[in-house]
Structures are given as structure tokens and as C-alpha cells.
Amino acid sequence: xxxxxxxxxxxxxADLVVVTCSVNGESARVSVPPHRTLMDALRNELGLTxxxxxxxxxxxxxxxxxxxGATVNSCLMxxxxxxxxxxxxxxxxxxxxxxxxxxxxxxxxxxxxxxCGFCIPxxxxxxxxxxxxxxxxxxxxxxxxxxxxxxxxAGYQRIVAAVELTARKRATR
Amino acid sequence: xxxxxxxxxxxxxxxxxxxxxxxxxxxxxxxxxxAVRHRSAQPTLVVDIKGVRDLTAPISVDEQGITFxxxxxxxxVIAHPTVRExxxxxxxxxxxxxxxxxxxxxxxxxxxxxxxxxxDTSPPLVSFNASxxxxxxxxxxxxxxxxxxxxxxxxxxxxxxxxxxxxxPRPSPGSSSAFERMTRRRGVDxxxxxxxxxxxxxxxxxxxLGALGPTTLLGGPVAPIDLTSQEQLERAVDALLAxxxxxxxIRAGKAYRTAMARVLARRAVLxxxxxxxxxxxxxxxxx
Numbered sequence: 178x179x180x181x182x183x184x185x186x187x188x189x190x191a192d193l194v195v196v197t198c199s200v201n202g203e204s205a206r207v208s209v210p211p212h213r214t215l216m217d218a219l220r221n222e223l224g225l226t227x228x229x230x231x232x233x234x235x236x237x238x239x240x241x242x243x244x245x246g247a248t249v250n251s252c253l254m255x256x257x258x259x260x261x262x263x264x265x266x267x268x269x270x271x272x273x274x275x276x277x278x279x280x281x282x283x284x285x286x287x288x289x290x291x292x293c294g295f296c297i298p299x300x301x302x303x304x305x306x307x308x309x310x311x312x313x314x315x316x317x318x319x320x321x322x323x324x325x326x327x328x329x330x331a332g333y334q335r336i337v338a339a340v341e342l343t344a345r346k347r348a349t350r
Numbered sequence: 351x352x353x354x355x356x357x358x359x360x361x362x363x364x365x366x367x368x369x370x371x372x373x374x375x376x377x378x379x380x381x382x383x384x385a386v387r388h389r390s391a392q393p394t395l396v397v398d399i400k401g402v403r404d405l406t407a408p409i410s411v412d413e414q415g416i417t418f419x420x421x422x423x424x425x426x427v428i429a430h431p432t433v434r435e436x437x438x439x440x441x442x443x444x445x446x447x448x449x450x451x452x453x454x455x456x457x458x459x460x461x462x463x464x465x466x467x468x469x470d471t472s473p474p475l476v477s478f479n480a481s482x483x484x485x486x487x488x489x490x491x492x493x494x495x496x497x498x499x500x501x502x503x504x505x506x507x508x509x510x511x512x513x514x515x516x517x518x519p520r521p522s523p524g525s526s527s528a529f530e531r532m533t534r535r536r537g538v539d540x541x542x543x544x545x546x547x548x549x550x551x552x553x554x555x556x557x558x559l560g561a562l563g564p565t566t567l568l569g570g571p572v573a574p575i576d577l578t579s580q581e582q583l584e585r586a587v588d589a590l591l592a593x594x595x596x597x598x599x600i601r602a603g604k605a606y607r608t609a610m611a612r613v614l615a616r617r618a619v620l621x622x623x624x625x626x627x628x629x630x631x632x633x634x635x636x637x
Contacts, residue, residue, distance in 0.1 A: 194353050211353035211396065212386065234384045241451055247425070248451040253383045255376070257353045258398060303450065324536070325449020 194257040200225070201269025209256045215249075216240040218256035219266060227267035227298045238326030241299040242266050248306040250325075267298035270305060281305055281343045288339035292330035300326045304340045313344055351386070355398045359485060362399050363512060367487045369395045370510035376400075377420055378455035380448065381464055399512070406515040409433065415519040420460065420512075424453035424471070436520060438625065439474035439527035439546045439618075446470050446531055462495060463513045465505040465565070472499070472566035473558030474529050474546030480518045486511040499565035524551025528621035530614040531560070534601060542601040543611050547590075547618035549626060553577070555590060555619055561601075562594040562611055569593050569615075577623055587615045 197206045200223060207222040216233070219225045219242070231239035233252045240251040243265040271279040278286075281304055291297050300323065307314060307322035314322060319340045320333075328336060356362040366373045374382055374393040377400065385391035399405060399420060406419030411432045418427075424444040427433055434441050447453055447461065447470050461471045462482070472495070480495040484507050495516075498506045507513055521527070531544035544560035553574025559567040569590040575582040591611055598604040 192352070212351045214383070234387060235380055235448065235452055238449065238451065247454040249455055250451045253379050253455065255353065255379065255383070258379070258400070260355070306450070322450055325451050
């Protein structure tokens with residue numbers, strides 16, 4: 178983290194923006210240039226490199242995180258916009274679990290949904306949001322809900338299977 | 351680039367007025383931040399209006415219609431029960447914008463305010479006779495959405511102004527609507543062309559046309575026809591598409607786009623007409 182001066186975004190013309198937010202349940206405070214995306218701030222300022230940089234224009238979903246309960250492409254959100262927000266990244270998903278992985282991440286492994294793995298943090302975040310908003314999705318709903326997350330290994334069938342498996346696990350829990 | 355998060359509309363428009371040609375409003379960021387990355391927008395000041403306390407509420411419903419504020423997202427639009435009941439074509443269009451994560455951020459108002467002729471939600475809004483309120487330091491003015499669009503990426507909203515609300519009148523009883531869009535592939539892509547159709551209780555038809563001219567266009571109204579007559583339907587489609595001036599571009603040639611517009615217009619009209627008597631088909635898509 179960069180040490181911060183008392184400069185505020187509420188003043189027109191602030192050259193650095195001080196952002197205080199919650200990341201994976203912990204308070205974070207960073208001082209960033211206004212153009213810094215949330216994606217870059219998570220990776221560079223906070224060292225949370227699970228969130229991936231790929232297209233950086235909202236097409237691929239590799240940078241997906243959950244902000245205030247909803248998925249966003251963190252490449253299309255300024256870090257400055259995260260003031261006061263509650264951010265969940267892939268690092269925070271299984272943080273409380275004994276093996277460090279949540280049930281959804283375990284399901285991805287069980288279903289063989291992980292090939293090269295690059296898209297998986299974004300896939301997992303999109304799937305987590307999908308299951309929170311729709312605990313029993315149909316295959317079509319899974320495909321629609323995950324359509325913003327591209328996998329160049331084209332492992333889509335198994336990704337869908339992993340989401341279905343998680344839904345079943347959670348239903349019987 | 352500097353970032354400013356005003357607390358009031360007055361502060362927001364004052365900031366815009368201070369750098370009218372180089373300031374940009376930030377809501378969802380799903381267009382602006384892509385443009386900034388590509389250097390096609392190089393704002394010196396970004397005004398994030400999500401913290402403005404006296405902004406029009408995202409969605410408010412009254413007897414005569416629905417008013418949307420700048421922070422209403424595509425996701426809000428899709429989830430709202432009254433929007434779903436009154437404006438199924440708008441719900442279908444909003445549901446086709448980007449991906450879930452994009453729809454969680456993208457602003458309905460900004461989709462029109464950007465002035466892209468390919469904007470997904472503008473055709474249904476034009477067919478619903480929507481209007482916008484534009485605010486600046488010198489006050490407010492209102493315009494019909496169809497008159498708001500001047501040219502590609504040019505609208506009545508001048509430098510230093512911002513669109514602060516979008517009003518959509520309640521549709522007439524017994525009418526319904528449907529939206530059809532063609533893209534090169536499913537998922538994240540812009541429209542090759544799109545048609546939002548409204549069919550009234552008596553069968554009168556109106557369409558909004560996307561990516562079929564320099565701006566979102568209004569077609570019709572066209573008088574009721576016998577929808578089972580192929581000949582009458584083709585004539586009605588001719589009349590509804592009369593304002594269209596399709597061009598060839600990266601997404602489609604002129605001839606193909608012209609042909610596809612007919613297909614979409616036909617489907618949208620038939621689906622809107624069927625939906626008038628079959629509310630279960632409110633969100634069902636034929637294609």
C-alpha cells in the first residue's frame with residue numbers, strides 16, 4: 178500500500194484519490210491516480226493477483242469481482258469508485274475454509290473444469306454471484322449467467338457441470 | 351484525468367460547466383472506461399454522479415408511467431416487476447446488453463445518452479415515446495427521446511449538460527411490445543440491427559429501429575392489418591422500415607442489413623401482437 182496524504186476526491190482537481198474500502202472483509206486504504214482501475218489497484222496496490230487482467234475492456238470476465246454483492250468487471254470500474262464499497266475477490270472466497278477453497282472451487286476441481294486456469298478466478302466469481310441470486314439454475318440460466326466469462330481452453334461443459342454440482346451440494350447442505 | 355464525486359446535482363453540473371468540452375459523466379463506466387483505455391475519449395475531468403444525493407431515484411412508478419434516474423442499471427430494469435409488465439421489449443433489450451457483470455453496472459439512461467445508433471435500449475424507448483430531462487447550470491429542459499438523437503454520438507445534450515431523468519409513459523391498455531436484435535454472435539456484441547415493436551390493442555404498430563440509420567429511428571405508426579395475411583404483413587413492414595437508411599459497415603453489408611431488418615421487424619411485430627393476449631409470453635423469446 179502506498180502511504181496516503183490527505184487528498185480527497187470530493188475536491189475537483191485531486192491528483193491522487195484516497196480510497197477506503199473493504200476487501201475480503203478487511204479494511205483497505207489506497208492512494209491511487211484517478212485513472213487506476215479497480216483491477217489494477219487490486220493487483221498492484223493490494224497484491225491480490227487472483228483477479229486477472231486479460232482484455233481489460235469488459236469482454237472476457239477474467240477480472241470479475243463482487244462489489245457490494247454484485248459482479249462487476251473490475252477493469253471497467255475505477256478504483257476511486259470503490260470508496261466505501263465491500264469487495265470480494267477470489268482470494269476471499271475460500272479464505273475461511275480449512276483447505277482454503279470454498280465448495281464452488283472444490284466443485285471446479287471435481288468436475289475437471291480447470292484447464293490452464295487463467296479464466297477460473299473470474300468464472301468462479303461469476304458462478305458465485307449466479308448461485309447467490311439463483312440457487313437452482315437451469316443449464317440455460319448457467320450458460321446465460323456465465324456468458325460474460327470466456328474460456329479459451331473452451332472448457333465450458335465442465336464449467337457448467339461444476340456450477341450444477343455446487344448447486345446440488347448447496348441444496349443438500 | 352481527474353476524478354470528482356459531487357454530492358449534489360448543482361455541484362455536478364457546475365463541474366461539467368467548468369470544463370464543458372473535456373469533462374465526462376461517469377455512471378457505470380462500461381462505455382466510458384473502454385473509450386478511455388482506447389484513447390478515443392481523453393477526458394480531463396470525470397464526474398462520478400453515483401454519490402449525488404438529489405439525483406432522480408433509479409426507478410419510480412406512478413399511474414401515468416415510469417421515471418428512471420441515471421443510476422438505474424440494466425439489471426435494475428430487468429428485475430423490476432412493473433417494468434416487466436409494462437415494457438417487455440425494454441426488458442428484452444436490457445437483457446441483451448453485454449453480460450451479467452456489465453448489466454450490473456451499465457446505466458439505462460447512459461445507453462441512450464451516449465447517442466450510439468446501435469444502443470440496445472434506445473429502440474424500445476423511442477417506440478414507447480420516452481422523453482428525457484436535460485440539466486445544466488442554466489436549468490432544465492425536456493425533449494422527446496426520438497428528437498434527442500441528432501447524429502451518431504451526437505445528441506441534444508450539449509457539453510456541460512447531463513441527462514437527469516428518463517420518462518416512459520404507461521403503455522395504452524391492451525397493447526404489448528417485443529424486441530429483436532441481430533448480432534454476429536451470441537453474448538457480448540453490438541447490434542447488427544435491432545427492432546423494438548409496439549402493437550396497440552386495435553393493432554396499430556410502431557417500431558424503434560436500431561443501427562438502421564445515423565440515429566435510433568421511429569417507424570410508423572402503421573394502421574392495423576390482418577396479421578395472418580403475409581401480403582399485408584409485408585406491406586406493413588415496408589411502411590415501418592420506411593425511415594431506415596441502413597449502411598454497410600464492419601458488422602454487415604447494406605443488402606444483408608436491409609434484409610435482416612425485415613426479418614426482425616416481422617418477428618417483433620408478430621411477437622408483440624401475440625403477447626397482447628398471452629401475458630405468459632411476457633419474457634419468452636421466439637429466437
